Each structure stands twice: as structure tokens, then as C-alpha cells.
Amino acid sequence: MYRYTDFDAGFVAERNRQFRAQVARRIDGSLTEDEFKPLRLMNGLYLQLHAYMLRVAIPYGTLDSRQMRQLAQIAERWDKGYGHFTTRQNIQFNWPVLGDVPDILDALAEVEMHAIQTSGNTIRNVTADHFAGAAADEVADPRPVAELIRQWSTDHPEFQFLPRKFKIAVTGSPADRAVTAAHDIGLRIVRAADGGIAYQVLVGGGLGRTPMIGKVLHDALPEADLLPYLEAIVSVWNLLGRRDNKYKARIKITVHEHGIDEIRRLVEARFAETRAAFSGIDQVMLAGIRAAFAPPAFRDAPVDAYHAARDADPVFRAWTDSNLAAHRAEGYAIVQVSLKAHGATPGDASALQMRVLADVAERYGHDELRISHEQNVVLPHVHLSDLPALHAILRAHGLGTANIGKVSDIIACPGMDYCALATARSIPVAQEIALRFDALKIEHQVGDLKIKISGCINACGHHHVGHIGILGLDRAGVENYQITLGGDQGPDAALGQRTGPGFSADEIVPAVERIVETYLAERAGAEEDFLATFRRIGMAPFKAALYDAPDKEARADAA
Structure with missing residues (x-):
């Protein structure tokens, strides 16, 4: 994995020194909260519903045991003994005291970690396929180019005050485990006509209040052109992007308003300028980075x-x-460690569990860990002979749940338990669904089924691309949950279709159960998964199961 150079270490140390002084000024009253806000956001610090929250970058989801142990130590010393892994391959600490944050950042720097650009209107943490460097179906490891993009984008002088946040994802597999189509820029590694590496470039994807699937901007961009082409895309959007309305500021709106052909024309024109400016130095850097992977x-x-x-x-x-x-x-396998034990908070790991994961990575996994966008942990390289001992250790610490990809492997945002933007709870709904299907003992009979829950329209739980998506909203002071069906996060990404009126907090788990019962009754054999069944039979049978009930009219009125 990539190791910091002297420049990297010095850069992070200086940023931390600056922020320590800014925190001191906020504490002594020299800075108001409004004045402090842009400074803290540059360093990953949010003010949430109950306390500050620190979001720490895990670039392209890669960690080693030393880093995981430091995260555990931070959780115990400065937080409440746990951390929350997110859909952006970050970890969040939900309860730090403001005066402790500079010390946390220094502790992160000791193990080559930081919180820079995990918030604010800038290029965020670059994410990648969590099976990177290990998957049997991989064209090429996406992590070297993700690291190159991280270095290019960090503190980029032109891109620190963009119209809105900007997210880039890279996958090296045709299976697209990085959800590239739901990002501002999605990069899919493909083979060029000459057998070399190229990139299919998608632009304008994103979820939130206006969900859109990314459009192909370039089918096979040569690797040597990638960085100047990315610079051209962001430069064009930085000029065109809406700054008068934050809800229309994302690049997906810019693409929608101008059209993909016009965006392509503008990007190509800008690319002619940026390409000459790079002069191949990025390829020299990439070659050095590749050696680290x-x-x-x-x-x-x-x-x-x-x-x-x-x-x-x-x-x-x-x-x-x-x-x-x-x-x-x-003789090897990729091990996915579930952070979704039935009834647990999706994505949470205690300090003890983090240390256990560090230990088993060191002992059995060539000292490598990945964080998935599905809020689980991956040991990418484990020999089959070590799996029985590994499983025994994981199981003893609540990490051995056999539910990856199943009903209880739910993606959920923190919702109204933590987030100031949320309008409904997500965590309790995820917990109740997991416990219900565990009690029914049909989870493995159901098979692969991706449920995703968001506590507001910002869609941090990716509900739009869930096979079953759940969106929590406030309806006259009452939590109401809308359901979408048929979303897909893979290479043929699709947005889910809304079923109809929403459900109350008491009704949402029975509603999900009726959806699953309908699937089991309608599927053409055990090999047909939920998505295939939905695409074959359509929405009607599911709507009938959801709404053809005695309380149908009352529920419709409430929604």
C-alpha cells in the first residue's frame, strides 16, 4: 500500500498545526461558530445533532493493521469506544470534544491518515472497489490511479471552493462494486484496443433530492490522458456550475441543463489545454505509485x-x-466481515472489534484491510487453510455473521439519531428489519437482496439504488417511510421505482416482509434473485401486496 513521502508527512503536519490554532481561537471566542465553520469543514469536522463529528478519510478503502489499531485507540481515548464506517469508505467519530480534535488529527498523522477534504465543497475522498488488487474478475487494480487522483485533488488551488461537493469512484471490475454510476465522476477500467489500460468515464451521476445515473462521457480514455481529462471536467463544471442554488449546484444538474454532448465539447476543448500542461509528469508519478501496490x-x-x-x-x-x-x-479467498450482526447498528465497530480485525489481518491477511461502501470490512487475501481459525476468532467477537448480501446486510445512514439534516430514523428501522428476518429464519432462502435506508432526501444510505430502498421523511411531525423497488448499483445501474404512499414507523417492517413474501411466491425458482424477479413481473404484484389491505385508505390519507 502507499506510504507517505516526506512531503506528504510535512503537508499533513502543517495542516494540523494550522487547525490547532484555529480550534484554540474558537474555544477562546476569537472565532464565532459561523467564522469557524469553513475552517473546520476543511478538516473533516462537522457539527451534528448532538456534538461535533470527525470524518476521517480512508482513501480507496485501504488500511493496514497499524492504522486500524490507531482508529481503535482514538475511539477509546477520545470518543465513546466505537467508530462508524460509512458508504464513502470513511470512518466517523460521533462524539469528540472540540479541544481534543487537534490531538486526534496528530494521532492520525502518526499512522499516515488525515481528515482533509472529507467535507466541504471540494473533491472528496476517492473511493474504489473494495476487492481491489484481489478480485478474480479484475481488469486492473484501481487503487494506484485512485491514489494519483487523491494526490492531484488534495489542496488543488482551483478546486477548493467548488459549487458543491464532488465525488469520484474507480472500479477495476466489470461487476462495478464501486457504484460508479452514482458519482459525479465514475471511472471504469477497461481494456483498450491495443490491450492496454483505458477508462470508461461517466459523469453526472448522483443521488439525493434529484437522483440521476451517470452518462458516458468517454468510452475508452487512454490512461495517459486520465488526469488532464479529469482536470478538464472539473474545470468546466467549476465555471458552469450553479452557485445561486445549492440544490442545483451538483454536476448532474449541469449535465442535465446543458446536455452530455455540449459538456463533452467543452471538456474536449479544455482538455486540449490541460493535456499540454501536464507534460507526462502524472505518468511518472503513477509508475512510482504502482510500485507501492x-x-x-x-x-x-x-x-x-x-x-x-x-x-x-x-x-x-x-x-x-x-x-x-x-x-x-x-488457494485464496476474499473474506467479507459483516458489521451487521442482527440487531446491531450497521457500520459500527467497537474498539475491541477494530483491534481484532487488525490482529487477524496481520496474522492471516497479509496485513491488508479494506472498508467497503456497504459498511463492512474486507480481508482481501486469506488462504483457505486459515479460514476455520479466522472464522472462530471473528465469531467470538460478533464479527462472524453469515449475511453478506442478504436481507440483514443493510446499508443505513446515521439518520435522526445523529444527523442534523435527517428527518427520520434509519438505524432502528435497519435493526428491526434484521431482527425480524432473523426470527423468520428465511434469510438464506431469500438469497441476495440489497436493502438501503436513508433518513432524508440527501440519500447517504443510497436508497435509490437498493433492490428495496427506504426513504424516511417527516410528514407533519410524523416519520413516514417511502419504498422504492428495483434499484441497482451495478454496471447496469438503475434508480428504484416508488411503490406509492409511505408507511409509518410501525408499518415499515411488515411492509418489507410483504415485499419479500411476494418475491418468494413469484420467483421462477430459487436461482432467480429479487432484481430479476422484479424486472420480469413488474411493480403490480408488489403494490398489491403492500396496499390491498383493510387499512389501505387510512394509510393513503396519512401519506
Whole structure:
């Protein structure tokens, strides 16, 4: 993985020194909260519903054991003993005291971490496929180019005061596990005609109050052109983007208003200028960065113990069926560690659990960890022979739930339990759904089903691209939950369709249950997943299950 240079270390140290002085001025009253706000946002510090919240970047979701242990130490020393992993491959600490934040930032810097550009109207943390460097279906590891983009975008003098926040995601797999179509810029690594690396460039994706799927701006951009092309895109939007209305400021609105063809024309014109300015220095940097992402030394060992454990232990077998993914190296697997034990808060990990994850990564996983946008942790390189021992340790610490991709593996934003923008709770709904389906014991019968929950229209829970999406809203002081069906976050990304009137907090879990019951009754065999069934039969059977009930009229009136 990438290691800080002297320049990186000095840059972060200086930013932390500056912010320490700014915090001191806020505490002594020299700065008002309004004056302090833009300064704290530049350093990932939010003022949430109950307290400050610090958002720490985990670039392209990659960590090692040393960094994970430091996050655990921060959680124990300066927070309430846990952290929350987000859909942007960050970690949030929800309860820091303002005066402690400079010390937290210095502790992060000790392990080459920071909170820079995790907030504000700038280019945010670059995200990537959480199976990067390990997946059997990968064209190329997306992390080197994600690191190049991180270095280019950090403190970029032209892009520190953009019309709105700007998000970039990179995937190296045709499966697109990075949800590229829902980002301001999505990059998909493809093979060029000559067999080299190229990028399909999507622009104008995003969720929130005006959800849109990204449009293809370039089908196969040569790798040597990538950085100047990105600079051209952001430069064009920086000039065109709306600054009169923050709800219309995102690049998706700019693309919608001007059209993809006009945006392409403007970008190509600007690209002719930026390309000459780069003069190939970015490719020199990329070559150096790539060397830091060389694969580990994989070992060859017998796998008999793994197969014997699967035959002897049904719990272990269920976990391997659900939580493993195909690895590029023979004898290895990608392990997905669920942070969604039934009834737990999605994405939360205690300090103890973080240390356990650090320990097993060091012992069994070539000292590598990934954070997924689905709020789970990934051990990308584990030999099959180590899986029985690994599973035993994970299970002993509440990390062995066999539910990856299942009903209870729910993406949920913090909602009204923490967020000042939220209009409804997300966490309790996710917990209740998980507990209900655990009680029904049909989760594995249902199979893969992605449920995503947002507590407001900002859509931090990605509900628009959930197979079942749930949006919590305030209706005259009462929480009301709208449902969408048929969303897809993959290569053929699609926005879910709204079913109709919303449901109260008491009704939402039974409503989800009726949707799942309808799917089980209508699917064409156990191999047909929810999305395929929905696309085949359409909305009508699900609407009938949801609304053809004695309280239908009362529910419609309430919505």
C-alpha cells in the first residue's frame, strides 16, 4: 500500500498545526461558530445533532493493521469506544470534544491518515472497489490511479471552493462494486484496443433530492490522458456550475441543463489545454505509485482442512457460502466481515472489534484491510487453510455473521439519531428489519437482496439504488417511510421505482416482509434473485401486496 513521502508527512503536519490554532481561537471566542465553520469543514469536522463529528478519510478503502489499531485507540481515548464506517469508505467519530480534535488529527498523522477534504465543497475522498488488487474478475487494480487522483485533488488551488461537493469512484471490475454510476465522476477500467489500460468515464451521476445515473462521457480514455481529462471536467463544471442554488449546484444538474454532448465539447476543448500542461509528469508519478501496490507474496499450502471444516461444521459452511468471494490467486479467498450482526447498528465497530480485525489481518491477511461502501470490512487475501481459525476468532467477537448480501446486510445512514439534516430514523428501522428476518429464519432462502435506508432526501444510505430502498421523511411531525423497488448499483445501474404512499414507523417492517413474501411466491425458482424477479413481473404484484389491505385508505390519507 502507499506510504507517505516526506512531503506528504510535512503537508499533513502543517495542516494540523494550522487547525490547532484555529480550534484554540474558537474555544477562546476569537472565532464565532459561523467564522469557524469553513475552517473546520476543511478538516473533516462537522457539527451534528448532538456534538461535533470527525470524518476521517480512508482513501480507496485501504488500511493496514497499524492504522486500524490507531482508529481503535482514538475511539477509546477520545470518543465513546466505537467508530462508524460509512458508504464513502470513511470512518466517523460521533462524539469528540472540540479541544481534543487537534490531538486526534496528530494521532492520525502518526499512522499516515488525515481528515482533509472529507467535507466541504471540494473533491472528496476517492473511493474504489473494495476487492481491489484481489478480485478474480479484475481488469486492473484501481487503487494506484485512485491514489494519483487523491494526490492531484488534495489542496488543488482551483478546486477548493467548488459549487458543491464532488465525488469520484474507480472500479477495476466489470461487476462495478464501486457504484460508479452514482458519482459525479465514475471511472471504469477497461481494456483498450491495443490491450492496454483505458477508462470508461461517466459523469453526472448522483443521488439525493434529484437522483440521476451517470452518462458516458468517454468510452475508452487512454490512461495517459486520465488526469488532464479529469482536470478538464472539473474545470468546466467549476465555471458552469450553479452557485445561486445549492440544490442545483451538483454536476448532474449541469449535465442535465446543458446536455452530455455540449459538456463533452467543452471538456474536449479544455482538455486540449490541460493535456499540454501536464507534460507526462502524472505518468511518472503513477509508475512510482504502482510500485507501492505490488501484490503480497502468496503462499502455497494444502486446503484439506478448509474442506474438512466445511463438511463438519454447518455454521462455518454457511459463512463461507455467504461471506467469501473469488480471489485471483489459487488457494485464496476474499473474506467479507459483516458489521451487521442482527440487531446491531450497521457500520459500527467497537474498539475491541477494530483491534481484532487488525490482529487477524496481520496474522492471516497479509496485513491488508479494506472498508467497503456497504459498511463492512474486507480481508482481501486469506488462504483457505486459515479460514476455520479466522472464522472462530471473528465469531467470538460478533464479527462472524453469515449475511453478506442478504436481507440483514443493510446499508443505513446515521439518520435522526445523529444527523442534523435527517428527518427520520434509519438505524432502528435497519435493526428491526434484521431482527425480524432473523426470527423468520428465511434469510438464506431469500438469497441476495440489497436493502438501503436513508433518513432524508440527501440519500447517504443510497436508497435509490437498493433492490428495496427506504426513504424516511417527516410528514407533519410524523416519520413516514417511502419504498422504492428495483434499484441497482451495478454496471447496469438503475434508480428504484416508488411503490406509492409511505408507511409509518410501525408499518415499515411488515411492509418489507410483504415485499419479500411476494418475491418468494413469484420467483421462477430459487436461482432467480429479487432484481430479476422484479424486472420480469413488474411493480403490480408488489403494490398489491403492500396496499390491498383493510387499512389501505387510512394509510393513503396519512401519506
